[in-house]
Structures are given as structure tokens and as C-alpha cells.
Amino acid sequence: xxxxTISDVTLSFGGLKALSDVNxxxxxxxxxxxxGPNGAGKTSxxxxxxxxxHPTRGDIFYKDKKLTHASPHEVSNMGIARAFQNLELFSGLxxxxxxxxxxxxxxxxxxxxxxxxxxxxxxxxAENRAYVEDxxxxxxxxxxxxxxxxxxxxxxxxxxxxxxxxxxxxxxLLLDEPMAGMNQEEKEDIVRFVMDIQKERQITVVLxxxxxxxxxxxxxxxxxxxxxxxxxxxxxxxxxxxxxxxEAYIGEG
Amino acid sequence: MSANSWLATGNFHTTYKHEQNTFxxxxxxxxxxFFLILLFAWPIFxxxxxxxxxxxxxxxxxxxxxxxxxxVTGFAGLISIGxxxxxxxxxxxxxxxxxTLGADHVMVTHFWPVLIIFSGLFGAFFGALxxxxxxxxxxxxxAIATLSFQMIFQWVINFMSFFNQGQTISVGxxxxxxxxxxxxxxxVFWYYIILTIxxxxxxxxxxxxxxxxxRCLIAVRDNDRAADAMxxxxxxxxxxxxxxxxxFAGVAGALHAYLYRGVGxxxxxxxxxxxxxxxxxxxxxxxxxxxxxxxxxIKLLDLQVEHLSEVAKQYLPSAMNVATALKPFxxxxxxxxxxxxxxxxxxxxxxxxxSYTKLWPFRY
Numbered sequence: 001x002x003x004x005t006i007s008d009v010t011l012s013f014g015g016l017k018a019l020s021d022v023n024x025x026x027x028x029x030x031x032x033x034x035x036g037p038n039g040a041g042k043t044s045x046x047x048x049x050x051x052x053x054h055p056t057r058g059d060i061f062y063k064d065k066k067l068t069h070a071s072p073h074e075v076s077n078m079g080i081a082r083a084f085q086n087l088e089l090f091s092g093l094x095x096x097x098x099x100x101x102x103x104x105x106x107x108x109x110x111x112x113x114x115x116x117x118x119x120x121x122x123x124x125x126a127e128n129r130a131y132v133e134d135x136x137x138x139x140x141x142x143x144x145x146x147x148x149x150x151x152x153x154x155x156x157x158x159x160x161x162x163x164x165x166x167x168x169x170x171x172x173l174l175l176d177e178p179m180a181g182m183n184q185e186e187k188e189d190i191v192r193f194v195m196d197i198q199k200e201r202q203i204t205v206v207l208x209x210x211x212x213x214x215x216x217x218x219x220x221x222x223x224x225x226x227x228x229x230x231x232x233x234x235x236x237x238x239x240x241x242x243x244x245x246x247e248a249y250i251g252e253g
Numbered sequence: 254m255s256a257n258s259w260l261a262t263g264n265f266h267t268t269y270k271h272e273q274n275t276f277x278x279x280x281x282x283x284x285x286x287f288f289l290i291l292l293f294a295w296p297i298f299x300x301x302x303x304x305x306x307x308x309x310x311x312x313x314x315x316x317x318x319x320x321x322x323x324x325v326t327g328f329a330g331l332i333s334i335g336x337x338x339x340x341x342x343x344x345x346x347x348x349x350x351x352x353t354l355g356a357d358h359v360m361v362t363h364f365w366p367v368l369i370i371f372s373g374l375f376g377a378f379f380g381a382l383x384x385x386x387x388x389x390x391x392x393x394x395x396a397i398a399t400l401s402f403q404m405i406f407q408w409v410i411n412f413m414s415f416f417n418q419g420q421t422i423s424v425g426x427x428x429x430x431x432x433x434x435x436x437x438x439x440x441v442f443w444y445y446i447i448l449t450i451x452x453x454x455x456x457x458x459x460x461x462x463x464x465x466x467x468r469c470l471i472a473v474r475d476n477d478r479a480a481d482a483m484x485x486x487x488x489x490x491x492x493x494x495x496x497x498x499x500x501f502a503g504v505a506g507a508l509h510a511y512l513y514r515g516v517g518x519x520x521x522x523x524x525x526x527x528x529x530x531x532x533x534x535x536x537x538x539x540x541x542x543x544x545x546x547x548x549x550x551i552k553l554l555d556l557q558v559e560h561l562s563e564v565a566k567q568y569l570p571s572a573m574n575v576a577t578a579l580k581p582f583x584x585x586x587x588x589x590x591x592x593x594x595x596x597x598x599x600x601x602x603x604x605x606x607x608s609y610t611k612l613w614p615f616r617y
Contacts, residue, residue, distance in 0.1 A: 050482060072481040081482075088479040090472060101472045105484040107465045114467075117273075117460035125464060126269040133269075168484060 003028040003204055004049070004080075004172060009058035011044055011228075018044040019228045021058070026172065026206055031198050033207045033215045036225035037248060042208045043085060045225065046174050049206075050082040051075040062172075077105050081170035083161045085177045085208075091150035095141055095160050098149055099132045102167040132167060138200075139163040139193060155186040162193065172204045173197060179211055187211065191218060212249075216240065224248070261611055275459055292448060296441050306440035308556055310512050313447040314505050315548035319532045320454060320541075321501025326530070327538035328467070329494035330474030331387060335399035336529045338406035339499050341521030342379045343372040343506020345410065348422040348516040352415060357425040365427045365511060369450075372507035373500045380499020387491035403523050410518050419518030424510050443512050450504065458541055470494055474539075531588050537600025546599035551587070558583050 004026035011019040019041045026032050034042050047053040049060060051072040059068045067075055076082070090098050107128055113121040136145060139159055144152055149160055158178060165173055175194065179187045191214055197203050209215050215222065216236040224232040224245050232242040239245055257263065258279045266272040276282035301309065322336045347368055350361055361368065386398040411419045427434050427442075434442045461467040469490045472480035477487040510516045528551065536547025562575040569575060595601060 052478075052482075071486075073484045073486050076482055076484040084479070084482070088476055088482070090475040090479065092475050093471065097468070097471075101468050101480075102483045104465050104469060104472075109464070111466055114464035115457045115460055117463060121460075121464055122270065122273060125273060129269040129272065164483070 002026060003063060004206075005061040006045075006049070007059050007061070009045075009048060009055045009060065011041075011048060011053055012056045017228050019048070019055070019225075022225070022228070022230050024223050024230070024233075026204060027221065028171075028204050029198070029202055030220035031194065031205045031207060031218055032221045032223070033209060033219040034223045034225060035209065035212065035215055039227075040225040041228040042225055043176055044228075046082065046176050046206070046208055049075070050080065050174055073105075076168055076170075079169075079171040080174065081165040081168040081172070082174040083165040083176060083178060085180065087154075087157050087161055089149045089157060089160060089164070091148070093149060094146050095136070095144045095149055095152075095163075096132065096146060098160060098164055099135060099167045100128065102164045103128050103132065106169060135163055135167050138196070139166065155182050155189075158182065158186075158190070159193070162190070166197065166201075166203075170203060172206060174206045174208075176208050177210060178207070179209060179214060187214065194218065273463060275456075289452065293445070296444060300441075303440055306444060307512075308552065310440055310443050310447055312548050312552045313444070313451055314508050314512065315529070315532060315552060316451050316545055317447070317454060317508065318502050318505035318529055319536065319548050320458060320544040321498040321505070322529050322533050323536075323538065323541070323544045324458065324470065324501070325494045325498035326533060327540065327543070328462070328474060329470040329491065331384075331491060331494060332392070332396040332530075333399045333495070333498060334396055334523070334526050334530065335383065335401075335403035335406070336498070336502055337521045337523070337525035338403045339376050339380060339383075339502030340506040340509065340525075340529075341406055341410070341518075342499070343376045343503030344510040344516045344521065345416060345506070346372040346375045346503065347424055347507050347510040348416065351422055351424050351516075352417075355425075356423050362425045362433075363428050369504055369507040369511075373503040376503020376506065377496040377500035380502070381492050381496040383499075384492040384495025387495065388488040400523075403526055407518070407522065410521075416518075421515040421517040423515045424513075426514065427511055439514075440512075443508070447508055447512075450508070454501065454504070455541065455545075458544075462541070466493075471539075528584070531584070534596075535587065535591050535598055537598025540598070540600035542603055543598050543600035546603070550599060551584070554583060554587060555580065 002025035006022060006024040009019055009022045010017065022041075022045065034045060036042050044053060048055050049067075051067065051070050051074065054069050059066055061067070062078055062080060065078065067078065070078070090101060093101070107124055109121040109124050113119070136142060139162065141156075141159060141163060144156055144160070149157060152160070162175065162178055165175075178190050178194070182190065194205055194207065195218055198205050207215070207219065219236055222233065222236055222239045223230060224239060224242070226248040231248060232239050232245045234242075260280070261278050264278065276285060296306075318336065318340050321339070322333060325331050325333050347361070350358070350368060354360055383399060383402045387395055390398055410416045416422070426439070429442065469480070469485045472483065472485055473487050473490045473494070480487050480490070506521075509520060513520075532547035532551045533543065534547070535550055536545065537543030558579050562579050565575045591598065
């Protein structure tokens with residue numbers, strides 16, 4: 001049973017087709033990668049899943065629920081979290097506050113309880129803090145806990161971005177180029193985290209990434225997009241041997 | 254085990270509950286308590302004339318209003334140029350009761366706490382209504398939408414005979430357990446009531462900012478795209494921010510009506526809206542203590558300018574109306590200077606002072 005089903009999704013902006021009739025199935029507990037040259041529609045695909053774009057045609061199902069026209073907060077409340085490619089952090093807040101913010105929907109107490117801040121609200125906030133601390137521990141962000149996100153280095157900010165998506169306690173984690181613009185060491189770090197997320201936390205990972213070496217190493221399944229069309233899919237070996245994929249990447253030989 | 258609960262040094266949070274505390278050290282807590290007792294006690298030992306008591310009450314009411322404005326403009330980042338209109342909604346809620354039931358009806362004179370809360374809720378309702386454009390509009394365009402609300406409010410009050418076409422609608426004297434509040438105790442009585450409300454609301458905001466209902470405001474201000482992806486409904490959050498501001502404004506308006514024992518259109522014009530915004534900026538946007546510094550600074554400045562022009566009058570020809578010219582001039586100057594040299598407001602000075610005294614006698 002596929003966790004996420006994308007059937008015949010077409011996304012067009014006026015005359016431009018960003019995605020045309022794309023079919024994908026994301027299996028639970030695996031790392032699924034979406035690759036393709038620049039402008040292939042990878043980020044558009046993620047935007048469609050996470051609700052920032054709505055497909056012109058076709059449907060997206062999460063288990064049995066249809067989320068074709070759901071808005072981003074509805075999608076994230078269903079259990080699909082997303083980390084952005086261009087950092088979309090709350091840069092004026094500390095790392096801790098960024099993560100606490102992501103717990104929004106998981107906190108169940110009323111407005112008046114919040115104003116009084118005694119008993120329930122206080123207890124839940126303390127538990128919440130402990131939960132966030134667990135994520136900080138997992139993502140090794142301890143040294144930066146109280147520092148402003150805007151002042152951190154790019155690599156660390158990327159890590160905070162992933163951590164924030166993790167804090168939503170998702171079933172599926174969508175990562176949009178988590179390794180872009182990082183050096184080798186930071187890249188290896190993130191790869192380790194992605195694998196830990198899948199293995200330790202049993203979270204399905206959907207990865208959009210340019211670094212083919214990384215993608216081939218860690219993916220269980222790969223989808224290749226080119227000019228909005230799906231040109232190949234399968235295990236890393238199958239994709240690497242696919243002549244269409246080779247053509248898209250290297251050009252006609 | 255903590256070293257010495259009076260000092261910040263050597264004390265670490267050992268539980269997450271402890272980290273939630275408003276005051277970290279016993280020193281913080283006792284200084285605050287002492288200050289609070291001082292605020293409640295000084296009218297007994299140092300009675301002011303009615304004129305100055307009125308100024309003091311006025312400052313406190315402005316604090317309530319600016320706290321609300323700070324929530325919507327400071328924390329949620331939505332510029333509201335119609336805040337005086339929300340305050341007006343609160344005041345005119347009380348006025349409508351006076352118009353329909355009579356100024357000395359029991360509802361007005363005896364059940365004023367109920368009426369104040371009701372005015373707040375009514376203000377919140379209008380706040381949410383005006384906040385609806387926030388679902389679509391952003392930044393400057395939203396500011397214009399709130400400006401149009403201000404205009405609609407002024408127009409409605411000016412033309413409806415129910416509201417006495419903007420002329421004063423009188424409000425009856427309030428009753429306390431001891432009976433009717435007479436002319437002599439009026440300002441002192443309302444000083445205590447408003448001060449209590451300010452303290453309660455202040456703690457309310459402080460608590461709110463520690464919870465999801467406060468954090469979502471900041472999230473929407475900093476990055477509403479990311480807030481959406483984090484499971485918050487940005488549109489709803491913005492409407493909620495306006496409703497919160499409306500509540501504070503409504504309460505402030507009702508207090509204004511009772512304090513002046515009348516509601517007139519002059520106190521809720523665009524000029525007042527702008528001055529609320531100025532108080533929020535001078536105090537420090539997006540800080541709780543800024544909502545206290547701003548009104549105090551601007552209102553006291555007003556008072557001093559008035560004194561100065563009284564003195565200047567003796568030396569200048571009477572044709573030159575110094576007071577009229579000097580007030581807007583200093584007001585404008587202060588805002589420009591703050592925007593240029595301290596955009597983070599007086600709250601930033603407070604922050605600097607606090608961190609300095611914390612480390613003293615060391616530099617860092």
C-alpha cells in the first residue's frame with residue numbers, strides 16, 4: 001500500500017507545463033528521490049504535494065485522503081512536513097523558538113488556559129520543550145540552541161530547516177535540496193541525518209537533490225523528471241542504466 | 254541545587270518548568286513586587302490634583318490600547334492605522350448602553366466590570382471583521398484597509414443621530430461597594446481600576462507569548478509562507494491578531510468612557526490613531542515593556558511641552574499661539590528622531606541597561 005500516490009498530475013502556468021501527467025508512488029519507510037536537470041519540475045512536484053501549488057489536473061492521495069486542493073497547513077497537519085530549498089526560517093528567532101513554533105498543531109490547550117498559563121498549558125509547554133530538546137539532540141544542534149537563526153552559518157541553517165520539519169512529527173518528510181551549497185563535510189552530515197531519520201524514526205523521506213552520488217547511494221527508489229515529464233523510475237541501478245536518463249543528463253552522444 | 258536564588262550567576266535551569274518562569278531570580282521578583290506596591294500605594298501618600306490624576310489615568314488607558322496595538326503591529330507585523338477607531342468602538346459600546354437605557358441605569362453604574370469586558374469582546378468582534386482583508390492583503394495595502402475602517406467609523410459616528418452626531422454622550426457615575434464614586438475620589442478610583450486591568454493584561458500578554466497563541470503571531474510576521482508549512486493557518490492567525498488588538502482597544506475605550514464620564518468623537522480620530530502608533534514605535538515594537546514606555550514617554554512629553562508653552566507665553570506676544578505650534582512639532586520631532594536613531598525604541602535602552610547591571614562591575 002503506497003503512502004503517497006500521485007496520479008496523472010499536470011501543473012501548468014499559462015502555456016507553460018511545469019509537470020505533465022506525472023505518476024509516482026511513495027512507499028512507506030523508504031527514501032524516495034526525485035532527480036532531474038534544472039527546471040525539470042522537481043520543486044514544483046514538492047510544492048504540489050505540500051499544497052503551495054494545486055495541480056491543474058490529476059490527484060494526489062495521502063493513504064486514502066485526497067490532498068489535491070489542501071492548503072499547506074492542512075497538508076502539514078496530515079503528517080507531511082517539508083523543508084525548503086531557499087531557507088524559509090524565522091530568522092529573527094532563536095533555533096529553539098523556531099522548533100517550538102513547528103509544534104503549533106500538536107499542542108492542545110485552550111486560549112484561556114494559555115493566558116493564565118497555569119496547570120495544563122504550562123505542563124504541555126514543558127513536555128513540548130522536552131520534545132523539541134529531543135530533536136535538537138537528534139540533529140546535534142545543541143551549541144546553537146539559543147542563538148538567532150539569522151546569525152548562523154548556511155550549513156547550520158539548513159540543518160535547522162530539516163530539524164524544524166522533523167519537529168512536526170511527520171509521517172513523510174519532504175526535503176528540497178538539503179545539501180545544496182554545502183561543503184563535503186556538511187553534506188556527509190546531512191546524509192547521515194537523512195538515513196537516521198528513515199531508520200531510527202521510521203519516517204518516509206522524499207528527497208529532491210542534485211548530487212547524484214548521494215542520491216544513488218542512499219535512495220531506495222528514484223524518479224527522474226525532465227521538462228516536467230517522468231522519464232524514468234526504479235532502483236538506483238535501473239535508473240543509472242536507463243538510456244533516456246543518460247541522455248537527459250549527458251546529452252545526445 | 255541553585256547557588257543563590259538572588260543572583261543570576263551560578264543558577265541554571267534544571268527543569269523545563271523552571272525555564273517558563275517570568276522572573277528568574279528572587280531579586281527580579283522582589284524588585285517587580287516592590288515597584289507594583291509603589292504603584293498602588295503612592296496616591297495614598299502623595300495625592301495629586303485632579304488634573305494630574307487625569308493625566309496619569311490617561312497614560313494607563315493608553316498603555317492598554319498600545320498593548321493591543323503592539324500585538325497586531327509589533328508581534329504580528331500588521332500595520333493598523335485604525336486603532337483609535339477600535340478604542341472608539343469600545344467607548345461607543347458603553348455610550349450606546351447609556352443612550353438606550355439612560356446614563357444612570359443600573360447596568361451602566363453598577364455592572365461596569367461586565368460592560369468593560371463586553372466592550373472588549375465587541376471590540377474583538379470588530380477587530381476580526383476589519384482583519385478579514387488580511388486574508389488577501391499584505392503590508393501597505395492592509396494598512397490602507399485599516400485606514401478606511403477609521404474613516405468609516407468617523408463618518409458613522411458623525412452622521413448617526415443615535416451617536417449624537419459625535420457630540421458628547423454622558424455616562425453615569427460608577428458605584429463601588431462603598432456607594433457612588435463622588436467627584437473627589439473619581440480619578441483615584443479609576444486609577445486603581447485601570448492599574449489592576451493593566452497588570453492583569455500585562456501578565457496575560459506575557460503568558461500568551463510563551464504559548465502557541467503568541468508564537469503564531471511572530472511566525473506570521475517573520476515568514477508567513479513557512480508558518481503555513483508549519484501547520485498554522487496564516488489567514489486565521491492574522492484575523493486573530495486583529496481580534497486580540499480589538500479586545501484591548503475595546504477595554505481601553507470603555508475605560509475612557511467611564512473616566513471622562515462621557516464619550517465624544519474627538520478622542521477617536523485619525524490623529525489619535527497615529528499617536529498610538531507613535532507610542533508603540535517610541536516604546537519599541539514587538540516588546541511587551543515597550544507598550545509601557547511609549548505611552549508614558551509621549552504623554553509626559555505632551556505635558557512638559559504644555560508647561561513650557563505656559564512659561565513662553567509670558568515673554569511672547571499673545572498673538573503667537575505657542576502651545577498649538579509646539580505640540581505637533583515636538584511630537585513629530587520625537588518620532589523622527591526615534592526612527593532615525595533608535596528604531597527599536599525605549600525598550601532597547603531598557604534591554605541594554607538590564608544587561609549592563611547584570612554584569613556590573615564587569616564589562617562582559
